[in-house]
Amino acid sequence: MNRARFALTIVLITLFTEMISSQILNQSIQPVIRLCDELTELYPDTVYHRGMKEYAVDAARGTIAGVHVLVTGLDPGTAVQFRLFLDDMPVKEARWYRMIDVPVEENTGLDSRTEKFSGQINPFVIRRAPFRIYEALEPVVSPVIAGGKTIALRAEIPVVNEAPVCDNKYIIQVETGGKSEELRWSVRVHKAAVPPLKRSTISYVNWHSVGNLCADHEVEIWTEPFWKMLSEYARLMVRGRQNTFWLLWQDYFDFDSSGRVCQFFRERLERYVKAFMDEGLEKIQGCPFAFRENWSTDAMYVIPAQFKIPAVSEAGLRQIAIMADSIFSVIKANNWRDKWMQGIFDEPTDEYAGRYKVLADTLRRHMSGIPVIEATMTTKLAGYIDILCPQVQEYQKEHEFYEGRKAAGDKVWVYTCLVPGGAWINRLLDQERLRQVYFGWGCARYNLNGYLHWGFNMHRPGQDPFKQSAIQHGEGDANNFLPAGDTHIIYPKKEGPLSGQRFEAVRIGMEDYELLAQMKRKNSKFADSLITRIFRAFDDYSRDVDEYRNTKRLILESLDED
DSSP states (O other), rough: OOOHHHHHHHHHHHHHHHHHHHHHHHTTSSOEEEOOOOTTTTTTTOSOOOOOOOEEEEEEEEEEEEEEEEEEEEOTTTTEEEEEEEEEETTTTOOOEEEEEEEEEEEEEEESSBBBHHHOOOOOOOOSSSSEEEEEEEOOSOOOSSSOOOEEEEEEEEETTTOOOOOOEEEEEEEEEEEEEEEEEEEEEEEEEEEOOGGGGSSEEEEEOOHHHHHHHHHTTTHHHHHHHHHHHHHHHTTTOOOOOEEGGGGGHHHHHHHHEEEOHHHHHHHHHHHHHTTTOOOEOOSEEESSSOOOOOOOOEEEEGGGEEESSHHHHHHHHHHHHHHHHHHHHHTTTTTEEOOBSSOGGGGGGGHHHHHHHHHHHHHHOBBEEOSSOOTTTTTTEEEEEEEEHHHHHHHHHHHHHHHHEEEEEEEEEOOOTTOOOOTTTOOOOOHHHHHHHHHHHOOOOOOOOSSSBOOTTTTTTTSSSSSEEEESSOOOOOTTTBBBBBETTEEEEEEHHHHHHHHHHHHHHHHHHHHHHHHHHHHHHHHHEEEETTTEEEEHHHHHHHHHHEEEEEEEEO
16 A cells, blocks of 8 residues: 555656646747847857846947847747837838857967967856857848747947937837747937047058958959949948058059069059048058068068068068059059058067168158058067057056157057957957957057957958857967957858957947047046046956946936036
């Protein structure tokens, strides 16, 4: 009898457990639809999310207000419908994007590159690799089909300069899997306005690859389809508040069998520059015309690369003079003197200082009045570089030197690349989106004039940015990888380039820079106190999105006051 009762009890417990498990399972696969701050990192393996059904954000005029919608618990193949309303009317100017996830195969290193480089664990990452993160933004219209259990959408509203100062209360409707959700999104528009890109007070450039543009979009260079796609890239740069673009000297010359200049393509150069200027970019960076053979020797050559003409040889200096004279004639004819800046030799170190000075003197003789800009790794070129651009950690280390150069009349930018890692701000995939915002805050904090990065679409041969984010850096050391996302900040679809979450975050930071500049003119002490509330140094800042939003609201409210 006791055995029978025991057996019956076990059966009842089993049935009850299965029933509860079934209910939990059924609940777990019900879609959950939530709003998320656009600066919160999102992942496709999210099972649940502490998102919001109501979300409010403050916005300046002349910006973009955005919010993300995360839908979890989907069956693959399920349709997701979405709409945005204001006062019960559909918002025609609303734009929607589907966020595409990309891989993070290796974590950024504590010091440089990835953790493989020195073998040290970096505790300052948002998640341990490998993982996937939502990053690329593909324009969509409703409905979209879920490819997995989770889908992330972005809704955005352009806040034009003429927008009324008010609190717009939007309703986002999302329907999927038999479930409908109404989410409330408030956008409080302030009096303050970010100036149009042509009146921006900070310089910002990402170097782009024309070769990758052609390969990714299957266009032949210098053909009409190429020019059309180049304009698409320029428009994306403008969206991200990038106001400076670069060009490679070698693209506008032909060379004979010994490497000497034999033809100059003047009209091509003019059309290239005007393609960017027609879209709203204002400043031109001529790329460096001298280069190192590698980081193992101190050899220094002049373009074209395959001929290895020593840069400070008679042939090298003659080559520079011919190209500089040709390009300068176009600069003068088009009144670009106040828009052009020129590189000489990327990342010069101490051992190149003497030869660099020779090249700088040569350039100034042939391009009089054009400022020299350089991503520099030495302090021995004072007086030879007009726009110094150290890495953020080097600027902080040599702060007194760079402040002295500013006092002498030079401009100072900063840049990042495969370094720095650790806690330093950079724009890599396993770092907080706030870090990318803080480029603008760092420039405001230290009164810097610009920010540079080498990787707009510089993915390597064979690298699909949708499938590979960290890639081998050159040949040799098997542990030498470029960190995830270093090579690129936008994504190529055949139809055109897509923005990325990091690119958008830098844009927000550049918008903030303009607001902070206005705040400084109004009350510099108060502006500095608000900046240091969340950004104290390039390796000391708040990682709390709410604290950032609260601080930005204080800035906007202060600018609202007459």
